[in-house]
Amino acid sequence: MSAGGINLLRTKVFDKSKWMQLPRDVVIGHDVIEQVPAVCEDLDLGDAVLIISGEQTRDVAGKRVEALLAGSYEVTTFSAAAGDPLETIRKAETAAAGAGFVIGVGGGRVIDTAKIASYNTDRHFISVPTAASHDGIASSRASVPTPEGNVSLAAEPPIAVVADTAIIASAPHRLLASGCADIIANHTAILDWELSHRLRGEPLSEYALTLSRMTAEILFKNADLIKPHSEESAWLVTKALVSSGVAMSIAGSSRPASGGEHKFSHALDRLAPGKGLHGEKCGIGAIITMYLHGGDWRGIRDSLRTIGAPTTPAEIGIDDETAVEALLAARTIRPERFTILDMGLTPESARDLVKMLYRE
Ligand SMILES: NC(=O)C1=CN([C@@H]2O[C@H](COP(=O)(O)OP(=O)(O)OC[C@H]3O[C@@H](n4cnc5c(N)ncnc54)[C@H](OP(=O)(O)O)[C@@H]3O)[C@@H](O)[C@H]2O)C=CC1
Numbered sequence: 001m002s003a004g005g006i007n008l009l010r011t012k013v014f015d016k017s018k019w020m021q022l023p024r025d026v027v028i029g030h031d032v033i034e035q036v037p038a039v040c041e042d043l044d045l046g047d048a049v050l051i052i053s054g055e056q057t058r059d060v061a062g063k064r065v066e067a068l069l070a071g072s073y074e075v076t077t078f079s080a081a082a083g084d085p086l087e088t089i090r091k092a093e094t095a096a097a098g099a100g101f102v103i104g105v106g107g108g109r110v111i112d113t114a115k116i117a118s119y120n121t122d123r124h125f126i127s128v129p130t131a132a133s134h135d136g137i138a139s140s141r142a143s144v145p146t147p148e149g150n151v152s153l154a155a156e157p158p159i160a161v162v163a164d165t166a167i168i169a170s171a172p173h174r175l176l177a178s179g180c181a182d183i184i185a186n187h188t189a190i191l192d193w194e195l196s197h198r199l200r201g202e203p204l205s206e207y208a209l210t211l212s213r214m215t216a217e218i219l220f221k222n223a224d225l226i227k228p229h230s231e232e233s234a235w236l237v238t239k240a241l242v243s244s245g246v247a248m249s250i251a252g253s254s255r256p257a258s259g260g261e262h263k264f265s266h267a268l269d270r271l272a273p274g275k276g277l278h279g280e281k282c283g284i285g286a287i288i289t290m291y292l293h294g295g296d297w298r299g300i301r302d303s304l305r306t307i308g309a310p311t312t313p314a315e316i317g318i319d320d321e322t323a324v325e326a327l328l329a330a331r332t333i334r335p336e337r338f339t340i341l342d343m344g345l346t347p348e349s350a351r352d353l354v355k356m357l358y359r360e
Pocket residue numbers: 053054055056057058060082106107108109110112130131133134135136137139141142143144145167168170171172175178182254277278279
């Protein structure tokens with residue numbers, strides 16, 4: 001296979017390409033909300049800003065951001081009140097179209113609304129999380145519940161993240177514990193990804209996978225340092241959430257942080273709406289998927305307990321039969337995402353798993 005001394009096998013044209021979108025400024029720490037004007041100035045995003053926040057988070061931090069920017073920018077506000085998410089997104093898009101850039105100040109739902117509205121109107125987006133409850137803080141993905149199930153959408157990656165640990169530490173501890181559970185669930189998300197790679201040839205990103213695993217391991221090892229209303233805990237968890245979001249951005253999908261445990265959580269979103277937080281449901285699901293992978297499921301359960309996150313469906317008001325239904329329905333959510341829950345789970349085995357692993 002050689003011509004004129006050149007090995008033809010080795011001259012194959014390299015035609016891979018990838019576009020990763022990562023935040024430009026990430027500011028984390030005590031009282032950094034005061035840095036929002038400096039960040040906007042640094043990024044030179046225009047004169048008109050739309051600030052999206054929620055009913056509670058507007059009081060927690062949205063109004064402060066409005067006040068900080070009022071002197072220098074034309075400020076409009078949008079309340080992403082809980083309700084039909086798709087309708088809220090459409091209304092947010094209309095508001096975003098009239099502004100130069102968008103700031104989302106709130107929890108996961110508010111950040112996702114701001115992210116999608118920015119993407120669909122081609123506006124830059126700044127993420128100001130008020131709680132360390134989910135790893136969408138810094139990612140280029142959004143997760144939206146629809147009547148057909150939860151969809152993972154491409155969204156505007158934040159050009160900046162401003163995470164004030166004083167605000168995050170004063171949020172209800174349940175939100176921080178939920179964020180920890182979302183990260184701990186990366187352990188099983190990765191195992192599902194590797195399984196799909198081995199069985200189905202799904203491409204793996206070693207960098208995204210390693211970053212996601214490392215993030216989960218750091219949190220897992222430091223579970224006993226996570227305390228309610230501690231700014232140091234808020235710091236540790238927020239950094240982990242940013243890092244997990246970056247892993248998703250590197251992969252160009254939520255695969256490094258979302259496997260069967262997330263599909264179980266999304267099935268519960270539909271079967272038991274309003275019960276439990278996103279990360280809480282993912283952590284509960286990860287106990288079962290880790291057991292099925294033959295891994296340290298007790299370790300997952302114990303670290304969730306240490307952090308103060310729930311470990312059984314009953315703790316979030318979900319009965320065992322609904323959990324069984326969610327385990328079985330998980331495979332119908334994003335069916336192209338192959339996970340351990342696609343490997344022959346039956347109603348009987350799902351019932352046995354729920355009984356055995358969620359005993360107390
Ligand atoms: N893009 C991604 O990759 C990801 C997206 N998600 C999405 O994020 C959402 C879940 O986020 P999550 O944060 O758990 O839930 P929510 O955004 O629903 O927030 C839960 C509640 O906490 C309140 N809250 C937030 N911060 C504070 C605070 N500092 N003090 C007091 N109350 C506060 C919110 O108030 P308010 O009423 O003001 O909103 C809301 O009532 C889901 O929609 C999920 O799909 C989750 C993981 C990853």
